Amino acid sequence: MEKYEQFDLSRINNLDIVEVAQRLGVNLRRSGSHYLMLCPWHDDTHPSLVLYNHSGDMHCHCYSCGAHHSVIDLAMALEGWSFQEACQWLSTEFGIGILPFGVYAPKPKRKPMEIVKEPEYTYISMPMVDELVTVRNPLCRCLMRMGKFPPEQIEWLTEEYRLGCYVLNEDEEWTVFPCIDGFGRVYNLKIQLYDTDPTSTRFGHSLENSYWLGGMWRNDGRFPEKAVFHSACMFGEHLLTKNPNSRVALVESPKNALFGALFDPSMTWLAVGSKGMLKRDVLQPLQGRDVMVIPDRDAIIEWTDALRGMADIANFTVSDFCLRYAPEGELKFDIADYLQQLWAEK
Ligand SMILES: [Zn+2]
Incomplete structure (x- = not known):
């Protein structure tokens, strides 16, 4: 162990984890500001391992099995390498130097993927x-x-x-x-x-x-x-970090989210901003959460359809609230309209 300690392993663990995955030939999917890949720590069919490449904090986290690992761990898991082999390859590949581990840098199984710079x-x-x-x-x-x-x-x-x-x-x-x-x-x-x-x-x-x-x-x-x-x-996305265990309510406009937050502050209210923003990349930060989706009256069918293929992201429940409470003929009815009426009555 002494031998390794002479080396600052943090130099290897601070390598850009996205670039490491690309050089190891991993297929990455862009999701907002992050990259996703199939998790090597469980039998993954939808990419659920998120690569976090923020300076000073390179790691990966799987929202499905909870795996949470470093750059070296990722190289070991992808290639079946020992710790020494992974360090040797990373160190050589990224020009840090050759480590006195007594092992050669192994060859990765796949060809590197083209490096897509954000x-x-x-x-x-x-x-x-x-x-x-x-x-x-x-x-x-x-x-x-x-x-x-x-x-x-x-x-x-x-x-x-x-x-x-x-x-x-x-x-x-x-x-x-x-x-x-x-x-x-x-x-x-x-x-x-x-x-x-x-x-x-x-x-x-x-x-x-x-x-x-x-x-x-x-x-x-x-x-x-x-x-x-x-x-x-999403508007209010920063509150997911602040309230890691709360239920989430997802609506269309920021005003809906704000009125909702006043009505039921026990939930974290977020807004996607517009109908077309109900997309995988945008919703990814909801990983693993219980999400009550409250579409405007005119978007219930569209949103129900859009969310059908996204059950791997979060536990979405679509509410028909705005359909049930909309006055006859009012197609543009949303939860803020309902709450404003409710608050005006009392
Ligand atoms: Zn996993």
Whole structure:
């Protein structure tokens, strides 16, 4: 053992785990910001081993069997190598040197896969988000007006989801919804305009389309012209890390998630953002969770179909709540509409 200790094994274990898997000829599937592969520690048929290649913390984790391993472990499991063989191959392959292990670097079984480099994504910094966070954002002002919740609860909601206010066109106040992943990286900021006139029949409803601040700030020169933003993660995704054991409720719009969180804070409420975002890559962070999916009335069939092939990700239950409670003829009914009605009645 003494011999190995002269070597800093951390240099080997800090090698980019994605690149190691690629050089060992593994078929990788991209999932959001991660790569997935078939787990060598159990009889895997859907890729469930996630490779985490964040600097300083290279590891892999299987959401199916719970295996949690290092770069060296992965090479050993894939090739059937001994510890020494795996270290020797990794060290030689990546130019660290030859280790005095008395074993030669073995040859991997498969040809290396082409190395697909992830684009260098631009993330929005947390201070940029913090600058915008305020409980005086238009959507929370509507909630205050509804008079159903004490200010502390609305402040809690603002803090949890980092809600903000952004002024556009001189005086229009837009509500800011940050998309933050489980590692605290801000993918983008969605902004939406709401009708804040309490006498309007559309009070609390969205006006116009939503926009993304990342792209707007790139056009303004606040980000470099070549900045690439990730397609959004789920709104509220960072709360999955914070609440690892809670049940999850998944809805379409951020407003639905926020109203839901006020109604039942025991669940973690997330929003996919739009109908088309109900995709494998987007839903991957829900691995292993119990998820109650509450589609808008007009999306129940589409979402039920889309989730049918994704039972390996999470235990999804699709609710027809919005169909049962929608008033006659109202096709666009969602859970926020229901809750707003409910809160107005009392
Ligand atoms: Zn596994």
